[in-house]
Amino acid sequence: MADDHARILREFLLACSETPEKIKPINNVLADARYHYKIQTKPALIDLIANNGLEQLSFDKKKVWKKNFTDHHPLFVYSFKFKTLHLPGYIAIIENKMLGNWLIKSFHPPTKGSNPTLADKFQNLIGQPEE
Amino acid sequence: MSQKTHCPVCGSTDISFSEHYEILSESYGGSKEILLFENFCNTCETPGDFEEKNDGIIQSTVDELKARAVVNILNDFIENGFNLSSMERVLELPQRTLAKWKNTGKPSAAGVSLLKLIRCFPWLLEVAEQNFEFQSAQKIYISTAYTFIANNSTYMDPLKIKAEEKSPFSGMSYTFNDNSIRNVTINLHSSTDRDFHSEQIINSPQLTCDR
Numbered sequence: 001m002a003d004d005h006a007r008i009l010r011e012f013l014l015a016c017s018e019t020p021e022k023i024k025p026i027n028n029v030l031a032d033a034r035y036h037y038k039i040q041t042k043p044a045l046i047d048l049i050a051n052n053g054l055e056q057l058s059f060d061k062k063k064v065w066k067k068n069f070t071d072h073h074p075l076f077v078y079s080f081k082f083k084t085l086h087l088p089g090y091i092a093i094i095e096n097k098m099l100g101n102w103l104i105k106s107f108h109p110p111t112k113g114s115n116p117t118l119a120d121k122f123q124n125l126i127g128q129p130e131e
Numbered sequence: 132m133s134q135k136t137h138c139p140v141c142g143s144t145d146i147s148f149s150e151h152y153e154i155l156s157e158s159y160g161g162s163k164e165i166l167l168f169e170n171f172c173n174t175c176e177t178p179g180d181f182e183e184k185n186d187g188i189i190q191s192t193v194d195e196l197k198a199r200a201v202v203n204i205l206n207d208f209i210e211n212g213f214n215l216s217s218m219e220r221v222l223e224l225p226q227r228t229l230a231k232w233k234n235t236g237k238p239s240a241a242g243v244s245l246l247k248l249i250r251c252f253p254w255l256l257e258v259a260e261q262n263f264e265f266q267s268a269q270k271i272y273i274s275t276a277y278t279f280i281a282n283n284s285t286y287m288d289p290l291k292i293k294a295e296e297k298s299p300f301s302g303m304s305y306t307f308n309d310n311s312i313r314n315v316t317i318n319l320h321s322s323t324d325r326d327f328h329s330e331q332i333i334n335s336p337q338l339t340c341d342r
Contacts, residue, residue: 024139024140024179024181025179025180026139026140026177026178026179027177027178027179028178029179030179030180030185031153034189040189040190040193041185041186041189041190042180042183042186043186067175067176067177069140069141069174069175075140096139096140098141098142099139099140099141099142101139103139103140
């Protein structure tokens with residue numbers, strides 16, 4: 001579906017403001033948020049997202065999560081790039097329909113620069129590892 | 132009855148738990164080592180703070196370091212000859228505000244940011260004195276930059292530079308020619324034997340500054 005990522009983003013942002021208890025940062029998300037963006041806690045991170053603190057959000061890619069634990073409920077990772085004031089960023093989210101929550105899988109500076117370039121687009125075409 | 136921890140990814144309750152130390156730092160407030168917790172789902176191999184235990188520990192440590200930063204910053208100002216009441220006047224804060232912050236160590240988040248800004252850029256107090264008038268602010272900023280250059284661009288604590296400028300033995304003054312920041316005369320004064328020759332201009336280079 002062409003606008004799949006737009007729906008995911010819209011619903012994720014809505015969940016951040018209306019049901020923050022359903023947002024679950026996993027992996028190193030909170031440590032990265034502390035280290036790179038001075039966001040100290042989970043509520044602070046969700047408040048930032050809910051209050052449009054992720055500027056110029058743009059869709060990056062959609063991938064099947066490589067750590068899917070079951071074939072019955074495959075999880076998809078939607079990644080987006082953003083800026084927060086002067087800093088570029090990368091966020092990857094997963095809608096976990098089985099448990100009815102949202103996972104924030106990654107939240108850190110982009111590893112390949114902040115602006116989409118021809119090289120980035122080429123990388124997208126040939127496939128690239130999850131950040 | 133203790134509630135079992137569930138993995139937010141797969142829902143499993145087969146969760147293990149570990150601890151690690153992390154250092155939190157706060158500018159002007161120092162650092163503190165804290166013990167943080169991490170869960171690990173043995174079913175889907177996802178790590179994270181599933182029990183959300185760390186937020187409280189981190190927040191209280193950040194609050195403690197910020198309180199320490201407030202006290203340190205205000206002590207720096209006092210030790211360098213700044214008067215808190217005068218600073219309150221310039222910043223248009225009610226009298227005793229800074230003293231209260233120093234004693235309780237608990238200003239608002241905006242108060243902590245204000246203190247860090249004036250500690251990092253003490254010349255902002257002069258800008259505030261000039262009612263944040265833009266042209267005056269630029270001149271103050273440029274003067275500060277020239278002072279930095281005149282000190283061979285080596286790092287000097289801006290607060291100490293500021294304290295030295297307050298002294299009658301200050302080595303420099305600036306004249307903004309044609310009321311423009313683009314053309315500045317720097318007057319270097321001799322202070323041999325602690326005598327201050329305010330009219331004796333040793334060198335008066337004409338420097339221009341391109342914006």
